[in-house]
Amino acid sequence: MAQDKVEITVESNDRMQFDTSEIKVEAGQTVVLTLKHVGKLPKAAMGHNWVLLTKGTDINSFGAEASKAAGNDYIPEGTDKVIVATKLIGGGQETTIEFTAPEKGTYDFICSFPGHYAMMKGKFIVE
Numbered sequence: 499m500a501q502d503k504v505e506i507t508v509e510s511n512d513r514m515q516f517d518t519s520e521i522k523v524e525a526g527q528t529v530v531l532t533l534k535h536v537g538k539l540p541k542a543a544m545g546h547n548w549v550l551l552t553k554g555t556d557i558n559s560f561g562a563e564a565s566k567a568a569g570n571d572y573i574p575e576g577t578d579k580v581i582v583a584t585k586l587i588g589g590g591q592e593t594t595i596e597f598t599a600p601e602k603g604t605y606d607f608i609c610s611f612p613g614h615y616a617m618m619k620g621k622f623i624v625e
């Protein structure tokens with residue numbers, strides 16, 4: 499039996515990178531995910547978030563839609579394409595979210611700051 503709770507830390511930086519491209523958890527686990535921004539640039543220039551998308555969401559079309567949602571941390575208002583997301587942070591900051599891992603499958607995670615999803619993305623695998 500897997501642990502009930504798993505803690506994950508994802509680092510991001512001033513070079514538009516996450517330090518991980520694959521995260522594995524088990525269905526039903528409580529996931530405590532901390533996003534750290536280890537860079538120095540402010541949120542307006544190099545903001546990062548961690549956004550878990552519903553299965554099958556097209557990253558490019560979601561990213562284009564998200565880029566218009568500056569007033570909401572680049573998460574489109576009322577979207578049904580986001581399972582969970584952190585707030586947007588700048589250099590030196592960190593933020594933590596807690597959520598229940600969704601059903602088994604492979605999901606995409608991205609940073610939805612404009613243009614970042616081309617580099618800042620990875621797979622969230624639920625086993």
Ligand SMILES: [Cu+2]
Binds near residue numbers: 610
């Ligand atoms: Cu970013």
